[in-house]
Amino acid sequence: KNEVEQSPQNLTAQEGEFITINCSYSVGISALHWLQQHPGGGIVSLFMLSSGKKKHGRLIATINIQEKHSSLHITASHPRDSAVYICAAVSNSGYALNFGKGTSLLVT
Amino acid sequence: DTAVSQTPKYLVTQMGNDKSIKCEQNLGHDTMYWYKQDSKKFLKIMFSYNNKELIINETVPNRFSPKSPDKAHLNLHINSLELGDSAVYFCASSQGGLAGLYEQYFGPGTRLTVT
Numbered sequence: 001k002n003e004v005e006q007s008p009q010n011l012t013a014q015e016g017e018f019i020t021i022n023c024s025y026s027v028g029i030s031a032l033h034w035l036q037q038h039p040g041g042g043i044v045s046l047f048m049l050s051s052g053k054k055k056h057g058r059l060i061a062t063i064n065i066q067e068k069h070s071s072l073h074i075t076a077s078h079p080r081d082s083a084v085y086i087c088a089a090v091s092n093s094g095y096a097l098n099f100g101k102g103t104s105l106l107v108t
Numbered sequence: 109d110t111a112v113s114q115t116p117k118y119l120v121t122q123m124g125n126d127k128s129i130k131c132e133q134n135l136g137h138d139t140m141y142w143y144k145q146d147s148k149k150f151l152k153i154m155f156s157y158n159n160k161e162l163i164i165n166e167t168v169p170n171r172f173s174p175k176s177p178d179k180a181h182l183n184l185h186i187n188s189l190e191l192g193d194s195a196v197y198f199c200a201s202s203q204g205g206l207a208g209l210y211e212q213y214f215g216p217g218t219r220l221t222v223t
Contacts, residue, residue: 033212042217045213045214048209101148
């Protein structure tokens with residue numbers, strides 16, 4: 001089973017700060033998802049990536065498949081970014097998804 | 109126009125009862141999923157259906173039975189409910205048959221409380 005670790009578990013930031021959330025996994029994967037869960041409970045897919053970097057607005061996701069590590073960056077953070085961010089590692093078969101425990105972000 | 113909808117939003121029931129949660133997607137996607145999020149907010153995939161065919165069945169008790177009458181619907185039926193079944197259940201959908209390789213669209217969740 002692929003162990004997926006996220007850090008930090010909790011993060012508080014001031015509005016405008018640059019934020020980084022990390023995700024590491026124990027075995028080789030084919031891709032990785034980043035999800036955002038709003039305080040109301042809804043889940044939104046942010047990125048699915050298998051190499052390099054993707055950018056959407058103020059969000060940037062990077063992955064290094066060989067080093068088994070991915071990061072999610074938020075530039076110019078805003079209180080509306082407050083949410084739980086979850087990474088999910090995709091097995092090489094493409095079928096299995098293993099989730100991290102999430103990073104709870106509060107921007108004040 | 110909701111992409112992935114679930115009913116009910118809240119479900120409170122007693123141990124031993126049988127209940128169903130319904131899910132519908134209007135995105136034309138081929139694959140639908142059920143996820144369970146426990147009290148510690150940990151998400152875990154339960155089932156995946158592609159074109160009405162079961163693709164993934166994680167280690168879920170056989171009291172849980174997914175039913176897909178057509179590509180747009182994936183319902184979750186739970187028999188003999190137990191306290192440990194209390195959780196939020198999310199339905200999701202995506203194009204394609206491989207759970208991990210396509211963006212997933214999530215429903216709003218159903219909070220199940222078993223007393």
